[in-house]
Amino acid sequence: MEITLPLFYLIIFPGFLFLAVYGLWLQWLDRKLCAVMQNRVGPPWVQPYADFVKLLAKEVIVPDAAESGMFRVLPFFAMAAVMTALLCIPVTGAALFPFQGDMVAVIYLLTIPTVTFFLAGWSSTSPYSTVGAMRVLTQLFAYEVPLMLALIGPAILAGTWRLSGIAEFFSAHPALMPAQAIGFFAALIALQGKLERLPFDIPHAKNEIVGGQFTEYSGRLLGFFNLAVDMELVVGAALLNAVFLGGQNGFTGAAAAAVFLAKTIAITFLLALLKSLMARIRIEQMINFCWKYLAPAAMAQVALDIYLKYRLG
Amino acid sequence: MSKITIPLGPQHPALKEPENFMLVLEGEQISGATVNLGYNHRGMEKAAEERTYIQNLYLIERVCGICSHSHTTCYITNVEEIAKAETPKRALAIRALFGELERVHSHLLWLGVAAYEMGFETLFMYTWRDREQVLDCLEMLSGNRVHYSINTIGGVRRDISAEQKAEVLKRIAYLEERTKYYVKIGTEESTILARTQNVGKLPYDVAIQRGAVGPTARASGVARDVRKDEPYLIYNELDFKVITHDTCDVFGRLVVRVLELVESYKMIKQILNGLPEGPIAVKVPMRLPAGEAVNHYEAPRGEDIHYLKANGTDKPDRVKVRAPTMANLQSVAYMMEGGWLADAPLVIAAIDPCMSCTDRAAVWDPKKGKTTVYGWEELRKMGIEHYKRRGVDFSRL
Numbered sequence: 001m002e003i004t005l006p007l008f009y010l011i012i013f014p015g016f017l018f019l020a021v022y023g024l025w026l027q028w029l030d031r032k033l034c035a036v037m038q039n040r041v042g043p044p045w046v047q048p049y050a051d052f053v054k055l056l057a058k059e060v061i062v063p064d065a066a067e068s069g070m071f072r073v074l075p076f077f078a079m080a081a082v083m084t085a086l087l088c089i090p091v092t093g094a095a096l097f098p099f100q101g102d103m104v105a106v107i108y109l110l111t112i113p114t115v116t117f118f119l120a121g122w123s124s125t126s127p128y129s130t131v132g133a134m135r136v137l138t139q140l141f142a143y144e145v146p147l148m149l150a151l152i153g154p155a156i157l158a159g160t161w162r163l164s165g166i167a168e169f170f171s172a173h174p175a176l177m178p179a180q181a182i183g184f185f186a187a188l189i190a191l192q193g194k195l196e197r198l199p200f201d202i203p204h205a206k207n208e209i210v211g212g213q214f215t216e217y218s219g220r221l222l223g224f225f226n227l228a229v230d231m232e233l234v235v236g237a238a239l240l241n242a243v244f245l246g247g248q249n250g251f252t253g254a255a256a257a258a259v260f261l262a263k264t265i266a267i268t269f270l271l272a273l274l275k276s277l278m279a280r281i282r283i284e285q286m287i288n289f290c291w292k293y294l295a296p297a298a299m300a301q302v303a304l305d306i307y308l309k310y311r312l313g
Numbered sequence: 314m315s316k317i318t319i320p321l322g323p324q325h326p327a328l329k330e331p332e333n334f335m336l337v338l339e340g341e342q343i344s345g346a347t348v349n350l351g352y353n354h355r356g357m358e359k360a361a362e363e364r365t366y367i368q369n370l371y372l373i374e375r376v377c378g379i380c381s382h383s384h385t386t387c388y389i390t391n392v393e394e395i396a397k398a399e400t401p402k403r404a405l406a407i408r409a410l411f412g413e414l415e416r417v418h419s420h421l422l423w424l425g426v427a428a429y430e431m432g433f434e435t436l437f438m439y440t441w442r443d444r445e446q447v448l449d450c451l452e453m454l455s456g457n458r459v460h461y462s463i464n465t466i467g468g469v470r471r472d473i474s475a476e477q478k479a480e481v482l483k484r485i486a487y488l489e490e491r492t493k494y495y496v497k498i499g500t501e502e503s504t505i506l507a508r509t510q511n512v513g514k515l516p517y518d519v520a521i522q523r524g525a526v527g528p529t530a531r532a533s534g535v536a537r538d539v540r541k542d543e544p545y546l547i548y549n550e551l552d553f554k555v556i557t558h559d560t561c562d563v564f565g566r567l568v569v570r571v572l573e574l575v576e577s578y579k580m581i582k583q584i585l586n587g588l589p590e591g592p593i594a595v596k597v598p599m600r601l602p603a604g605e606a607v608n609h610y611e612a613p614r615g616e617d618i619h620y621l622k623a624n625g626t627d628k629p630d631r632v633k634v635r636a637p638t639m640a641n642l643q644s645v646a647y648m649m650e651g652g653w654l655a656d657a658p659l660v661i662a663a664i665d666p667c668m669s670c671t672d673r674a675a676v677w678d679p680k681k682g683k684t685t686v687y688g689w690e691e692l693r694k695m696g697i698e699h700y701k702r703r704g705v706d707f708s709r710l
Contacts, residue, residue, distance in 0.1 A: 038438040127319045131338070131654065198432055199504055207327040207430050207658040209319075279504040280432025282655045283341060 004094075014091040016083055023230035024048040026268050030233070033272040043095035048230070055223030062308050063216050065125040074116045074123075075217075081112035083232045089238045090164045090247045092256040095161055098164040106163065106239060107148055113228055114140050114194065117203065120225070121213030128244035132212030135203040135283055136196075142290035143193035143200070150187035153305040154180055163239070167247025177246060179308060183301035184244040186294050188267070190235045192274055193286070195229065199278040199288060233271075237264040316344065319654070321353045327430060327658035328402045334645075334661065338375060338654055341551040346649040346657075348642060354674040361632040366392055366466060366601065369629065374460050376634055377670040379422065382408075382415045383612035384619070384634065384670075385464045390545065391606040391621035392466055395516035398597045401591040402547070404468035409546040410584045411455070411463050412610075413577045414481075417488065418447045419613035420570045420577075423665045427567060430658045436498065443491045453477060468594025478585050485578050492574050499567050509564035513648040513660035516561055523643040527615020528573065529664045531557045532565035538612035550587075551580050563656075563663045599627045612637055615663045636670035 009015055027048045035042025049110050088102035101103075114136060155161050157176065159170035170177055193200040204212030205275025211217075214225060241247060241263045248256035281289070323331035331352035337345035357376060361369050369388070376384045386408055393400055421444040421663050428436035449457045454477055455461035455470075463469050515525065520533035530537050538555040540548040556572045558565035587620060601623040609618045615637030624630040641664040648660045676685045687695070696709050 004644070034434075038435045039442055040438055104589075127317055130317065131319065131341075134340075198434070201432070202655070205432060205655065208655050210326055276435045278433065278504075279508050280655075281507055282506055282653055284653070285507055308422070 001225070002155065009096050012147075014086065014096075015257075018088060019083060019231050019234055020227060022264075023227065023232075023234045024052060025085055026233055026237075027230045029265065030268055030272045030275075033269060034276045037272070037276040041156065052223050052227060056107065056220050058219035060219040060221055063124060066216065067123045070119065070123050071210070071216075072221065073121045075221045075228060078113040078228040079224055079231065082228055082235050083111045085235050086238065088163055089235065090167050090242050091238060091260055092248060092253070098162050101161045102179060103151060103161050103166070103243075105161050107151065108195070110232065110235065111140070111144065113232055115174065117196075117213045120217065121203075121215075123256060124213070124216035126216055128209040128211065128215040131209050132203045132215065135209075136213055138283055139193060139196070139200065139202060142287045143190040143294070146186055146290055146294040146298045147190035147194065149295060149302055150183040150190065151239075151243050152181045153298070153301040156302065157305040157309050159309070163242045164247070167242045170246035171248070171250045174246060174249075176308065179242070179304065180244050180301065182297050182304070184240065184304075186298040187240055187244065188270060189260055189274070189294060190290075190298075191206075193290070195233055195236060195271070197271065198275040199280050202283050202286060205280055229255035233268070234264060237267040241265055308309040316688065321570060321657060321661075324351050327661070328668075329426075330666075332666070332668045334649070334657070335658060336649070336654065341654050343649050343652050343654060346646045348646050350642075350668075350672055350693050351674050352672070354672040355669060355670040356633050358634060361629060362631065362688045363628070365599065366629065367599070367700075368504045369548070369632065370464060371460075371462065371467070373402060374462060375636075377612075377636065377667050378459055379667060380612040380614060380617070382411045382459045382463070383610050383617050384544075384636075386412065387608055387610040387617050387619040387684060388621065388632070389464050389466060390608045390610070391619055393597070393604040394608070395601050395604045395621065396466070396597050398467050400468055400597060401592045401595060403472075404593045405546045406584055406588055407469045407471075407593065408464065409548065409551075410473075410581060410686075411451070411461060412546070412583070413580045414447055414451055414454075415461075415575060416577045416613045417581075418444055418451070419665070420574050421447065423570055423662075424499075424567070424666075426662050427563075427659065428505075430662045431505065436495075436505075443488060446488055450481045450484050453480060465594060467597040468592070470594070473585075473588065478588070482582065482585060485538060485581055489575070489578050492571065492578070496571050496575075499571055505567075506564065508656075508659065509567055510560070510562060512563045512652065512656045513663055514562050515644050515648050519530060520561070520644065523647065524640050525615075525644050526637050526640045527612070527665075528566055528569045529641045529644065530557065532569045533561045534559045537616070539616055543609070545608070545610065545702065547584070551583050553580050563659055566663045568694050585604045600625065601627070601629075612626065614638060615641060634670070636667060637670040638664065638667045639673075642666065642671060 028045050032042040062071050085106045087097045088106050118133045118136045121129040158166040196203055196276055247264055248259050251259050319336045319338055321334040321336055322328045323333045333349040335347045336343050370385055373388045374381045374385045421440050425437045425440040444647055451461055452458045455463045515533045517534045520530050520535050534557055536555050536557050541555050553576045555570050558569050603623055603625045605622045607620045609616050617637055618635040620633035621629055622631040649657055700707050
């Protein structure tokens with residue numbers, strides 16, 4: 001019995017299976033929302049699942065010049081890192097394996113997919129992939145700092161580096177949540193960059209460099225990369241929920257699950273709104289924006305939280 | 314940082330037609346660019362020599378999928394000039410009406426394509442949805458959405474009824490409203506400004522030197538417009554402005570095109586409200602006397618030039634088409650150099666390229682350093698051998 005429950009958590013809920021199914025569903029929601037905003041019909045809800053199954057059935061082609069072993073293992077690496085990150089983030093109750101300082105571990109684990117994207121592009125060796133890989137890395141330096149700074153603010157205020165602890169703190173003090181607005185929006189924009197969505201889909205801008213870092217990927221490997229990106233959306237939304245929106249807000253069981261779903265859907269809505277409101281910017285404009293506006297905004301949030309902490313004692 | 318060469322095309326998501334641009338990159342910046350034509354040559358000028366003047370009307374219409382009316386009007390003006398036909402005034406007005414409706418649909422299409430190239434998918438969807446209005450107008454008036462086939466030698470094929478006129482005016486009023494919104498978006502939205510301002514610079518004197526035409530030239534401050542400089546059809550009776558802009562960049566080209574939409578709406582209303590009475594076509598003999606004619610026409614993309622030589626039979630001796638993209642393509646490499654890789658698709662799209670209208674083919678021998686001319690028999694033999702090497706035998710055909 002002691003072993004079955006953790007296994008259930010790991011494999012079914014809120015582990016791998018839930019993450020995959022919900023991630024693909026959020027992908028559909030995102031696409032549908034964008035379609036509605038753009039006055040289109042949009043795909044039916046089975047589309048992402050059908051796409052995934054179709055990709056699984058397709059032939060995998062590895063370029064001759066690519067390093068075969070690394071090329072094949074990278075998608076699974078990305079997926080594993082994203083799934084591991086979820087273990088520390090509270091979904092319906094407390095997180096599965098919380099520990100002091102798990103926020104840093106989650107940030108670290110969420111950087112791994114980006115690094116695998118870079119390696120994927122680099123090891124493919126085609127010109128488009130190489131440019132895409134360089135852009136992945138350049139972009140990483142732009143959004144990573146604002147994201148971390150934005151997450152640190154609430155952690156300072158809550159006095160803990162444990163994500164479940166931060167969520168519990170804000171559940172207990174909901175009045176402090178509106179004060180995190182700047183940090184929340186800074187983190188939201190940085191998350192958009194991390195997920196490489198418009199206006200920050202620069203590494204795989206299709207009009208410029210075709211598929212970017214994924215140009216040479218096909219079949220099963222591409223399917224798993226796509227799945228990893230969708231899972232990252234869930235984990236990113238869950239992370240923002242835990243840090244800024246108070247996690248499950250003191251609910252338990254089914255109500256907590258409903259709260260989680262509602263909040264991740266709301267975050268997806270905001271991300272979809274961002275996606276359909278803007279044109280893609282250039283890489284140097286993105287770096288300027290992140291360092292000139294986003295990082296100072298996140299820093300202002302940190303300063304505000306230090307002040308609040310001092311006033312509250 | 315080492316240089317890498319990236320091929321943009323012939324197969325690339327940014328290009329709607331096969332064409333090749335080799336970009337030499339230093340990091341993200343383009344240090345050199347070459348334009349390679351010749352992936353889409355269709356031999357239309359040669360094919361035109363094998364067909365009668367009436368058949369050619371439908372061939373010439375297919376030179377371009379967007380400015381189909383521009384090409385036929387230009388060609389037909391040549392035919393009528395040689396035949397010395399007196400085309401009725403009403404037919405000329407209807408031709409001008411189609412020309413302006415075509416400009417509206419072409420510029421709306423361009424706006425969508427440009428938005429797509431800069432990654433603004435919502436604007437792309439919006440403009441193409443609104444473009445349906447003008448396509449519906451064209452379908453209602455001519456029966457076709459893209460290749461209207463409204464022109465015939467000596468006039469036009471269909472008349473415009475009062476109901477059709479009212480319907481077109483209604484839809485134009487809607488489009489005017491939408492265009493105001495696009496003017497606002499195009500000149501105020503910060504990501505559009507970030508992507509278009511100071512991108513693809515083409516200074517005034519370079520535009521003149523490289524022979525840029527149409528909106529590309531007008532955005533560099535060159536006030537050239539055939540409709541104004543040498544009015545054809547009924548343009549001398551219409552009241553409109555030549556839109557120019559002095560920023561010489563993609564932003565200028567965007568503004569010029571959007572404001573030209575407004576001018577086109579104005580003209581459409583003037584033409585419809587002042588449509589002259591009378592017949593819509595006159596009879597023109599099938600055989601044309603020997604002679605030559607050359608005419609130009611302001612297509613949505615710029616000046617379109619047609620040359621026609623008749624030899625007294627019912628088939629032309631020579632048809633020559635210079636589509637506007639041919640003139641504008643000379644500036645593309647200049648505009649891309651020194652820019653960002655991310656801007657390359659947008660700079661190419663900003664001249665509103667129509668590659669297959671433009672395409673030329675020449676046989677170049679790098680060893681001898683000169684071009685060679687091949688005759689029909691030789692080309693046929695080469696084609697058969699080429700496919701034989703791939704396992705298909707066409708020699709019996």
